[in-house]
Amino acid sequence: MSSTVLAASTSLDFSLTQKLFVIALCALTAFISHMALAVFNDGVRPFMLDFIQGRSKRTATTAVSFGLSAGFIFGLGAPMALSSGVLNPWLLFLPTDILGILAPRKWLAPLLGGAWGAVVVFGLNGANDVAHDLPVDFLTAMQQMSTPILFLFTLFPVLAITKQFGRLRGGLAAVLELALVIMTMKLWPNVFAGSLAMAAGVLLLIGFAVRKDLLQRNADRAAALAAGEETSGTGQQGAAGDDPMASLFSASALRLRRYLPLFMVLGAGVCVLAQMHIFGGGEATSFLIAKGQYSEAAQVDFYRVFGFIPLIATTALASGAYGIAGFTLVYPIGYLLPNPVLAAVVGAVVFALEVLALSSIGRVLGKLPSVRDSSEHLRSAISDTLQLAILFGSLLAANVMGGGIAILIVGGLYLLNEAMGRPVVRMAAAPAAVIVGGVLLNILYWLDLFTPVKG
Template identity: 80%
Template sequence: MAADAGLDLSLPQQLTVILLCALTALVSHMALAVFNDGVRPFMLDFIHGRTTRSATTAVSFGLSAGFIFGLGAPMALSSGVLNPWLLFLPTDILGLLAPKKWLAPLLGAGWGAVVVFGLNGANEVAHDLPVDFLTAMQQMSTPILFLFTLFPVLAITKQFGRAWGAAAGVVELALVVLTMKVWPNMFAGALAMAVGVLLLIGLAVRRDLVQRKADREARAKAGRAAGSGGGEGAEAGARAEAAAPAPPEDDPMASLFTSSAARLRRYLPLFMVLGAGVCVLAQMHIFGGGEATSFLIAKGHISEAAQVDFYRFFGFLPLIATTALASGAYGIAGFTLVYPIGYLMPNPVLAAIAGAAVFALEILALSSIGKVLGKLPSVRDSSEHLRNAIGESLRLAILFGSLMAANAMGAGLGILIVGGLYLLNEAMGRPVVRMAAAPAAVLVGGVLLNVLHWLDLFTPLKS
């Protein structure tokens, strides 16, 4: 894996990270985009001057700190691949924190420099310790990759019931076994995830089509019933049917969505530069858009990584679109479609062109996407179930992988420390978010085991 060779980046890669961090801090300062989906709804009050920069910064820090230090840093150190929690959540905070526009990109560039130069040093120091907890954390890759495969099954079960969920589970298991047997060089979950997501989308579209047909028949039946009541009843029924679908002209949400989309379109060139930068970073294969993606890229499974992040795109599109239209602030990675496109691009020039084009299309189509999502309720619900299923599968996978890492670095004592820290975090009301609590516990546990070794109270396991 990449972590075995350290986190050495070439000069072009270092410059790309630093410049992109500077750019993301600038757009955050301008309240044009943030990476944290939880922060985006708060941006509306900031844009309209109803809250202060310092208050918005505090919200961003509170919602992001756990992910930065508990998930972003451990994932980067264990996989050897950078991730958006490590790069873009800090630039959200630094951009909002900067009191002056010119200072924001300087702070962002400074963070990028810390990442590209400091992370490699931390990696080398950690690998030289008696208890090498970074190598142990690579144990997380197997449960993350394989349990992540089940997210379509969870989404189908939640939305369409146990029968469909059980059928999807059997199909995915059979496809995983088939892939391992017939195509051993392919990531075993790739085909299974593809079929699961297609089944979910197919079921959602089918439900929407059936519901539309039922609605049309109901309206036709109501019209016939009104017509049988006489001329006046027919005329009244026709007037009611014609008037029913017309939305109110003074709809406040429609007005807000229109103004937010127009605000983002005014900065289209800047967004195109942002899209180009994110896509180029992905093309360099030093960056992964998610937990599973990071380990796939570290293992050299680039096409499978693109596949995984393509599914994330479906899960997060409705959330990003609606929060962007409601707040006037977009996502740093847009709808995240630039990730899989970037992985597959043959060179940085084509990646930059593709990323700029994708962001331009996303910004220009934002209002239309919002309207389409409003007409496909089941598909919109599927995206929410997909997003929740991704979170649930990864939470279990990360916890299980963290315990495997604890066992690798300290056997029973390691499990006691890491599991105990995770349970303590739960008992204290989760001051560290659940997704990040287990990897953070591994880092703390690794430090404690090294301290115990130096006190001659613990003998590291032989590798």
């Protein structure tokens, strides 16, 4: 259990080199967003085609980006960074999506992006220091989120298997994962307990999906042979190549390839950021990076890749806008590389291969419907497990910083957000409630109406 407990305080005091690098990368991502070549928010990407083709104005697209991103920036990105001491993509790349699209001129986009990066690296640590000096230290209390996030996140492959392949296989996967967690805790206490379990779960899911697709393909081939339609089936496949969607995908892929050097620079930058170990690509990853468990963090982010490759590939081919982090493979690769120079080279190569392979990946996904469905179930399962873990962790944080009254405030704000139709997205609502609750408790303390819980 000690492997999931953070230090009593976190620090966002980066070196000057790290600060300048973050500023430069934010400037680059804002510029790329301005060019409509890539955005980080998967929900914004489908709207980029209308923007690229001139059917949607810059202000309207900015409004969409802000509406889909603001909750994650202030409700998840900032709280996670302050509580873990590690930067994350919601805090860095969602704002540069917005600023890049908002900027009316090319030269203004990198200036706005760089300014945001400066706010993060120079301002966040000051806010962190002030918060830790308050009578009710809600940032230290928020570190309670680490244990439920890390352990409940382990179950996402089980949920995905259950949703796609039924209760029996899901139950077997759950038993296997529990056994592997217990074995890891017993035999390798210094290793994150969920590492082997997640690996086994993801492999089982992929295995089930591939087996189903292969069996279906063999059954279809056998039926075609029996009916004497093998030749006509081949002709139908050729006709499918004239599908308007295939033409759109081809045009989008060509558009992205024209900017391959710029994407290689982006890939190098994101990979170097991960290699610096001041950045985590996910909720669980942030806490693992904060504890120096880089190999475990790489495993976690690597498993997430399988849930996002189909989404990112298809939306990129449909819209002509790629992902700021690509398929996110540069995250786990960067965590494990020994120096920034190698990370820059490898990141550039990985992004180049991803962009060049987009069309091929789209065709492969079209032939593996069960694998494509698995990615959707994985994303849904990741969201479900993290929503529960973050809510539970936020209530633990409330209990630490103020006992019952803090649970009342934090839980009440969360429930109020639900009753109001979720103006703050569910995943970000609980951490945001902890921060608001912490501020309220400090005000009550200064009014002599509340006594902090003694640690």
